[in-house]
Amino acid sequence: MADTAHAAHVGAHLETHSETSTGLDSRKLAIWTFIGSECLFFASLIGTYLVYRGRSLVGPFPHEEWVSPAGVHFEPILEIKLVTVGTALLLFSSLFVVLALNGAQRGRRGQLLTWLGMTILCGMFFIGMQVYEFTHFVHKGLTIKTNLFGASFFTLTGFHGTHVTIGVIWLITVFILALRRKLPPEKALNLEIAALYWHFVDVVWVVIFPVVYLMK
Amino acid sequence: MDAQVAATPGTTPLDHDHDHPGPAVYVKIGIILFILTALEVAVYEVGYNHADAGFGAVLHPVVVPVLLLLSACKFALVAMFYMHLKSDSRLFSGVFVFPLVIAAVIICALVALFFYLHSLHY
Amino acid sequence: MATTVTGDLRTQAAHAHAEPTGLWSWITTVDHKRIGILYGASAFMFFLIGGLEALLLRIQLGRPDNTFLSPDAYNQLFTMHGTTMIFLAVMPLSAMFFNFFIPLLIGARDVAFPRLNAFSYWVFILGGLFLNASFLFHAAPNAGWFGYANLTSTQYSPGLNIDFWMIGLQILGIASLAAAVNFFVTVLNLRAPGMKLMRMPMFVWMSFITQALLLLAFPVITVALILLMFDRFFGTHFYVPSAGGDPILWQHLFWIFGHPEVYILILPAFGIVSEVLPVFSRKPLFGYAAMVFSGAFIAFLGFGVWSHHMFSTGMGPIADTVFSLSTMLIAIPTGVKIFNWIGTIWGGSIQLKTPMYFALGFIAMFIMGGLSGVMHASPPADLQQTDTYFIVAHFHYVLFGGSIFALTSGAYYWWPKMFGRMLDEKIGKIHFWLMLIGFNLTFFPMHFAGLLGMPRRVYTYSAETGLTWLNQLETVGALVLFLAIAAFLYNILKAWAGPRNAPADPWNGATLEWAIPSPPQPFNFAEIPVVHSRDPLWELKRERGGPLPEPARVSGAGIHMPNPSFWPALTACGVAAMLIGVMLLPKLGPWGIIAGGALLLFGVFNWAFEPA
Numbered sequence: 001m002a003d004t005a006h007a008a009h010v011g012a013h014l015e016t017h018s019e020t021s022t023g024l025d026s027r028k029l030a031i032w033t034f035i036g037s038e039c040l041f042f043a044s045l046i047g048t049y050l051v052y053r054g055r056s057l058v059g060p061f062p063h064e065e066w067v068s069p070a071g072v073h074f075e076p077i078l079e080i081k082l083v084t085v086g087t088a089l090l091l092f093s094s095l096f097v098v099l100a101l102n103g104a105q106r107g108r109r110g111q112l113l114t115w116l117g118m119t120i121l122c123g124m125f126f127i128g129m130q131v132y133e134f135t136h137f138v139h140k141g142l143t144i145k146t147n148l149f150g151a152s153f154f155t156l157t158g159f160h161g162t163h164v165t166i167g168v169i170w171l172i173t174v175f176i177l178a179l180r181r182k183l184p185p186e187k188a189l190n191l192e193i194a195a196l197y198w199h200f201v202d203v204v205w206v207v208i209f210p211v212v213y214l215m216k
Numbered sequence: 217m218d219a220q221v222a223a224t225p226g227t228t229p230l231d232h233d234h235d236h237p238g239p240a241v242y243v244k245i246g247i248i249l250f251i252l253t254a255l256e257v258a259v260y261e262v263g264y265n266h267a268d269a270g271f272g273a274v275l276h277p278v279v280v281p282v283l284l285l286l287s288a289c290k291f292a293l294v295a296m297f298y299m300h301l302k303s304d305s306r307l308f309s310g311v312f313v314f315p316l317v318i319a320a321v322i323i324c325a326l327v328a329l330f331f332y333l334h335s336l337h338y
Numbered sequence: 339m340a341t342t343v344t345g346d347l348r349t350q351a352a353h354a355h356a357e358p359t360g361l362w363s364w365i366t367t368v369d370h371k372r373i374g375i376l377y378g379a380s381a382f383m384f385f386l387i388g389g390l391e392a393l394l395l396r397i398q399l400g401r402p403d404n405t406f407l408s409p410d411a412y413n414q415l416f417t418m419h420g421t422t423m424i425f426l427a428v429m430p431l432s433a434m435f436f437n438f439f440i441p442l443l444i445g446a447r448d449v450a451f452p453r454l455n456a457f458s459y460w461v462f463i464l465g466g467l468f469l470n471a472s473f474l475f476h477a478a479p480n481a482g483w484f485g486y487a488n489l490t491s492t493q494y495s496p497g498l499n500i501d502f503w504m505i506g507l508q509i510l511g512i513a514s515l516a517a518a519v520n521f522f523v524t525v526l527n528l529r530a531p532g533m534k535l536m537r538m539p540m541f542v543w544m545s546f547i548t549q550a551l552l553l554l555a556f557p558v559i560t561v562a563l564i565l566l567m568f569d570r571f572f573g574t575h576f577y578v579p580s581a582g583g584d585p586i587l588w589q590h591l592f593w594i595f596g597h598p599e600v601y602i603l604i605l606p607a608f609g610i611v612s613e614v615l616p617v618f619s620r621k622p623l624f625g626y627a628a629m630v631f632s633g634a635f636i637a638f639l640g641f642g643v644w645s646h647h648m649f650s651t652g653m654g655p656i657a658d659t660v661f662s663l664s665t666m667l668i669a670i671p672t673g674v675k676i677f678n679w680i681g682t683i684w685g686g687s688i689q690l691k692t693p694m695y696f697a698l699g700f701i702a703m704f705i706m707g708g709l710s711g712v713m714h715a716s717p718p719a720d721l722q723q724t725d726t727y728f729i730v731a732h733f734h735y736v737l738f739g740g741s742i743f744a745l746t747s748g749a750y751y752w753w754p755k756m757f758g759r760m761l762d763e764k765i766g767k768i769h770f771w772l773m774l775i776g777f778n779l780t781f782f783p784m785h786f787a788g789l790l791g792m793p794r795r796v797y798t799y800s801a802e803t804g805l806t807w808l809n810q811l812e813t814v815g816a817l818v819l820f821l822a823i824a825a826f827l828y829n830i831l832k833a834w835a836g837p838r839n840a841p842a843d844p845w846n847g848a849t850l851e852w853a854i855p856s857p858p859q860p861f862n863f864a865e866i867p868v869v870h871s872r873d874p875l876w877e878l879k880r881e882r883g884g885p886l887p888e889p890a891r892v893s894g895a896g897i898h899m900p901n902p903s904f905w906p907a908l909t910a911c912g913v914a915a916m917l918i919g920v921m922l923l924p925k926l927g928p929w930g931i932i933a934g935g936a937l938l939l940f941g942v943f944n945w946a947f948e949p950a
Contacts, residue, residue: 021526021529024305026527029307029526033519033523033553036312036314037518037553037554038557039318040553040555041558041561043320043322043557044558044561051330057581091246092250094298095246098242098298102238102239144573145574145575147575147581148581148582151568151575151576155565155568173943199295199299203294207287209287210286216279315553318554321641
């Protein structure tokens with residue numbers, strides 16, 4: 001096992017798949033490690049949100065009506081219907097990207113491009129939903145400065161949205177590679193890693209959706 | 217854990233792709249996820265907006281745990297099937313689940329600490 | 339964000355491995371050893387700056403009612419001293435050893451992601467320089483290294499001081515996270531054949547656990563700092579009580595990071611000492627498995643003790659009890675380690691070389707720091723001791739007496755391997771005695787000053803307090819420490835001027851790095867070794883019945899190493915520019931952030947599609 005030719009070959013594959021102590025690809029292990037680290041990032045944001053639940057001194061509030069000292073009436077601010085659509089889009093995008101990966105691994109270019117394109121579209125719609133939601137809230141009188149709910153809500157969902165945006169840019173890059181026929185089955189890992197990140201962003205939303213929107 | 221892989225250059229590297237479930241399973245999981253999400257919204261709707269009578273009254277006090285349970289199911293399904301943790305190396309599960317546990321404990325501890333402080337102050 | 343290696347062996351085979359020289363070769367290097375040296379040199383520079391800051395603090399406290407430093411200057415200096423020593427000295431000095439020695443100790447040619455490694459270094463150095471640039475604006479951070487809210491609010495800190503601090507730490511956090519992913523994967527994936535996890539050298543084990551801590555702890559401070567940034571720049575009220583916010587949330591988030599952080603500072607030190615003690619006792623490490631598991635247990639418990647930094651916030655009896663008990667529990671695995679170190683030297687054939695001096699000094703000093711730590715694990719005792727010099731004494735015994743002694747031990751131990759030159763033994767021992775005496779003279783009296791009620795972070799004291807003589811002793815101690823560091827510098831310069839003639843294995847080492855020439859060639863191992871035991875080199879020497887022949891420097895033709903790359907450094911500039919852009923929002927509007935972000939994207943894409 002330690003002949004010179006073999007040893008020479010090890011250096012050539014520092015960043016590739018074939019020769020690791022665990023038999024696992026280093027890049028895939030790295031993205032999982034990073035995702036593990038991200039768990040603590042979102043845990044801190046979600047923890048902050050929960051700690052400040054119901055502690056806002058002034059409205060508007062997420063689930064309750066509020067009449068300001070000046071007598072202005074504010075409706076509950078969260079729009080469950082809109083967000084349910086966004087949630088469904090993000091969940092479906094997870095399904096689509098895994099179908100695209102399946103296509104990439106089996107060399108089915110049509111399947112790959114179709115579902116990857118659908119994933120990107122869903123991601124974009126989700127971002128669009130969030131932009132609409134944010135501007136809508138601002139119009140209804142809730143900004144990041146208004147109260148603790150605004151601060152913790154915009155920070156938590158905003159950083160999630162940033163992750164979605166990075167994911168969309170990443171997936172578009174992979175999509176362009178696929179279009180140029182630079183994503184053959186043996187390089188499907190390039191998509192798999194992006195997909196793992198994408199799924200993670202999705203499961204974060206799986207937590208945010210009930211915690212922020214559904215729990216009163 | 218210490219499998220020595222003697223792949224030679226040019227051959228297909230060892231992977232676990234062949235263990236991954238196929239599109240049929242993915243679609244089934246997708247349908248389940250959709251149903252669970254619909255259930256979540258239904259629990260919200262019935263448990264909060266129709267809490268005065270019938271099933272809503274039963275559901276009302278347990279809305280939060282039920283929502284958390286549904287969310288955990290969705291989380292687990294995506295992680296196990298779409299992220300392939302069920303069929304991939306257990307090391308991947310380890311580097312994901314261990315931080316997840318610490319994250320959950322920290323969230324719970326923070327909520328407990330602040331709830332406790334809260335009851336002292338008010 | 340690495341990419342597939344598309345470079346092919348045929349074109350690379352012709353490359354001989356002559357060491358490239360010149361500034362450009364250092365900027366574009368992806369060699370873990372060179373990056374390690376960069377980390378070491380930068381960290382040592384910051385260590386000197388941090389030491390100088392401490393010396394100024396001690397001069398100020400050398401006399402009661404002294405006016406050598408203004409209160410504001412004092413605040414800036416103690417804040418920068420703490421921040422510098424933790425983030426810019428001890429952590430990157432550990433990173434130097436991670437970089438240089440993890441690949442060597444596990445028998446690898448480089449780390450898993452060489453360019454990511456370069457990226458980490460460049461982000462780190464930019465963050466460090468940015469933090470210290472605050473001095474140029476007379477606006478160095480001044481709210482303590484833990485930056486408690488709401489001292490850091492715009493109301494109480496309207497200047498740039500806190501902006502420098504939080505942006506600087508944010509930049510440094512990115513460097514630490516990138517490096518942690520890299521080394522975590524490196525240790526798991528690049529071990530030489532036969533190097534099972536339970537055969538890894540203890541330094542690799544402790545470093546591996548440290549990476550896990552970094553991965554889990556740094557995101558939390560990132561969030562805490564983001565909330566602070568939003569409070570300061572965008573008018574949120576996360577830490578503003580008048581709007582319902584709670585400054586205690588900062589303390590929780592900070593210490594959820596902060597306590598694991600102290601293990602990030604000490605676990606690599608544990609690892610270094612666990613390499614040095616066996617070699618100079620001529621005995622394998624005592625209780626290897628217990629050492630591994632106690633290290634992992636310490637790290638795990640490290641996430642459940644954070645509130646012991648906050649007993650004085652009044653969390654109530656239940657929280658106090660829980661955190662007090664979990665804190666005391668940590669004494670058990672730590673005690674296991676100490677007894678195992680003693681067990682290692684027990685009955686050994688002890689060689690009293692300089693690295694061994696420092697390792698032994700480490701054990702003694704760390705025990706003292708550990709014991710005072712157990713004292714303030716008890717909330718009633720802590721309420722007396724918190725915010726006094728007793729605490730200052732405690733954490734200097736663990737971080738200076740612990741980490742710095744061990745890092746110095748590692749420096750003497752591995753210097754010949756890193757630079758091919760031996761450090762002088764005689765000066766080394768003078769260095770040791772000066773450091774031991776100076777250290778104890780500086781920090782031991784602080785226990786008493788603290789128990790007598792002298793508060794931390796206050797720029798002066800009055801003569802009636804009767805604390806003058808203790809403080810004068812401490813200041814003398816600080817001057818002795820200054821001499822100790824001067825001795826070390828002299829030793830380095832002397833070695834620098836001397837011949838590059840260190841043998842490959844000057845200490846009769848047990849681990850793989852001693853099998854290759856000093857300093858190692860760019861590819862480390864001409865042939866990847868096969869490992870059969872925990873002390874592979876001792877085993878080999880036993881089989882041969884004597885020392886190994888001096889390894890030859892070979893051409894290395896045919897060994898493909900990753901190409902140098904400019905993109906990591908450029909991407910790092912993008913990251914720093916983007917974050918500094920946040921601070922410049924009032925001046926530049928969003929354009930600073932946009933420019934930084936564009937540079938970052940440009941760097942990342944070129945990096946991703948560059949043939950490695």
